[in-house]
Amino acid sequence: MKDRRTFLKQASLVGLAGLLPTTTLLAGDFKAETLASDKDSVTRWADGSRLVVSLSMQFEAGGQPVNAESPFPQNMQKGFVDLPGKTWYQYGYKEGIPRMLDNWDKLGVKVTSHMVGSAVLKNPALAKEIVERGHEAAAHGMDWATQYSMPYETEKKFIRDGADAIKKITGFEPVGYNANWLRRGTNTLEILQELGFKYHIDDLSRDEPFLVKVKGTDFAVVPYTIRCNDIVLIEGKNFSADQFARQVIMEFDQLYRESEKKRRQMSVSFHDRIGGTPQMVAATTEIISYMQRHKGVSFRRKDEIAQMAYEDKNIIRE
Incomplete structure (x- = not known):
C-alpha cells in the first residue's frame, strides 16, 4: 500500500489535477495497472479506473427528533x-464514527460524510x-424535517442553515446534498443550484453518475444506494x-464484470450508529479488503466523482 504522499505524486501523473484529495487503492502500482487496463479492456473513467466505489458515512446522531425511530418498540x-x-x-457519535474513522485510515480510503446541521453543532469536534482526516463533508439538511412539503423559501433556508453549520464548524463548504430518506421536493434542485x-x-x-439540466445548466447526480445500505439491510x-x-x-462482483466494457460506480452506505458497531466495522474491513484485491478499483469521495462527471465529454446527460 502506497503512503499518501506517494499516491498524490502518482495521481498527478494520471490526470487528477484539479480534483480534491483522494485515495485510490489498487492491487499494485496504479500507473502500471492503468496501462494494463488500457490494453486489456475499455475503460470509461477518465482517470483510468475500471470501477469507482463511493462510500457514505451518515453523521445524523444528535440531530434526531425526540423519540425518533429506533430498534425499540415504537409504543x-x-x-x-x-x-x-x-x-x-x-452510540453513533460516541463510538460509531470514531471507530469508522480509524478503520477508513487503516484501509486507506476516503469517504463522503453526509452531515445533519444540528448534529454537527452538537458535536463540533467530531x-x-x-474533515481534518481527509473526508468530504456533504449537507444533509439542518435536522430531520420533511423538506419536500416545504415552501420554496422555507426549504432554501433549511438547506442553507445546514450547510452553513457545516462550514462554520469544519471550514469545509459542502457542494453535495442528501435529503432525509432521499425525499427531495420539486424545488430542491433549483434551490441547490442557486445556493452553489x-x-x-x-x-x-x-x-453511474450523470448530468441533468437545472434551469438550463448542468447539475451532477451521483447515485446513492438502498441495496448496499446498512439502515435498510x-x-x-x-x-x-x-x-x-x-x-x-455480490453487488461488487457483478459491477466489476460489467465495468470491463462500461462506466460503473458502486455505492455503499454506513450510518453512525449502525455501520460503526464492532461487527459492522469487521464486515466493512472484509468487504473493502476484497475490493482492493481487484485491479482498477478506486475509492472516491462524491465531490470527486461529480467533478469527473462535469469534465467527462462522454458523460450521460438527461
Missing part, C-alpha cells in the same frame, strides 16, 4: 422520552475531525453482518 406514551432509544443514537451546490445523491436510477431487514457483507460483495 412510548405521549409526554415521555424514549431514554434507551436516545442512547442508541448517542465533525471537524472528519454541485451535485445531489437522491437518485437510484443508475449505476441491518435495521430494516434484520440482516446479520455476514449477510450484509455477502450482499455487498
